[in-house]
Amino acid sequence: MSHEIIIAPSILASDFSRLGDEIKAVDQAGADWIHLDVMDGHFVPNLTFGPPIIKALRNTTDKIFDAHLMVSNPDVLLADYAAAGANYVTVHAEACDHLDRTLSHIRELGCKAGVALNPHTPAAVIQHVMDRLDLVLVMTVNPGFGGQVFIPAMVEKIATINDMIDGRDIIIEVDGGITAETAGAVVRAGAQVLVAGSAIFKGDNQASYSGNIARIRDAVR
Numbered sequence: 001m002s003h004e005i006i007i008a009p010s011i012l013a014s015d016f017s018r019l020g021d022e023i024k025a026v027d028q029a030g031a032d033w034i035h036l037d038v039m040d041g042h043f044v045p046n047l048t049f050g051p052p053i054i055k056a057l058r059n060t061t062d063k064i065f066d067a068h069l070m071v072s073n074p075d076v077l078l079a080d081y082a083a084a085g086a087n088y089v090t091v092h093a094e095a096c097d098h099l100d101r102t103l104s105h106i107r108e109l110g111c112k113a114g115v116a117l118n119p120h121t122p123a124a125v126i127q128h129v130m131d132r133l134d135l136v137l138v139m140t141v142n143p144g145f146g147g148q149v150f151i152p153a154m155v156e157k158i159a160t161i162n163d164m165i166d167g168r169d170i171i172i173e174v175d176g177g178i179t180a181e182t183a184g185a186v187v188r189a190g191a192q193v194l195v196a197g198s199a200i201f202k203g204d205n206q207a208s209y210s211g212n213i214a215r216i217r218d219a220v221r
């Protein structure tokens with residue numbers, strides 16, 4: 001647990017009728033990054049938002065915008081995510097025919113490049129792109145919906161990826177079912193960025209986003 005832990009609330013669990021206010025609220029409550037779940041209704045069976053809404057939200061906070069593209073064929077809109085103000089752009093390995101090219105393109109656009117792995121996708125698929133990666137997102141649920149139950153078998157996968165990183169400047173992010181109860185195991189395995197939707201926006205203490213963020217942070221201190 002030597003790295004500084006980054007808490008990234010997923011606005012998928014927020015009140016979509018007040019997105020800007022929700023981002024400001026978690027910003028003031030101690031969020032480090034804002035996690036943006038982009039879903040296309042094809043790669044995952046759900047639909048959310050894309051570059052125009054991200055652009056509209058960009059002026060609500062100075063925090064890092066962490067865009068997780070759960071989309072087929074992400075290459076077509078990469079420039080739009082960069083222009084909208086995404087700092088990290090993460091694509092799914094399962095959605096890319098030429099993963100190395102896509103990651104290089106993200107960096108050329110001035111963003112940090114991330115790759116996400118569905119629970120069934122082995123860590124080995126990123127071995128050949130370790131030199132062009134800034135972030136690995138280990139999905140700890142099957143993507144598409146908030147409020148799912150954490151898959152414990154992903155802890156070993158996080159540890160495997162942590163070994164593969166072998167001192168490189170790459171951070172591990174986890175997403176899905178992250179709570180004060182599950183955070184310790186993923187951080188011990190090597191995760192540094194904790195995405196949490198339900199635990200922050202719909203947690204035990206809905207009135208206090210700061211309390212919900214603090215619970216997760218305290219659990220991994």
Ligand SMILES: O=C(CO)[C@@H](O)[C@H](O)COP(=O)(O)O
Nearest residue numbers: 143144146147176177197198
């Ligand atoms: O990417 C996704 C879902 O596909 C996540 O970001 C979820 O939004 C996390 O939600 P919780 O499991 O924390 O409720």
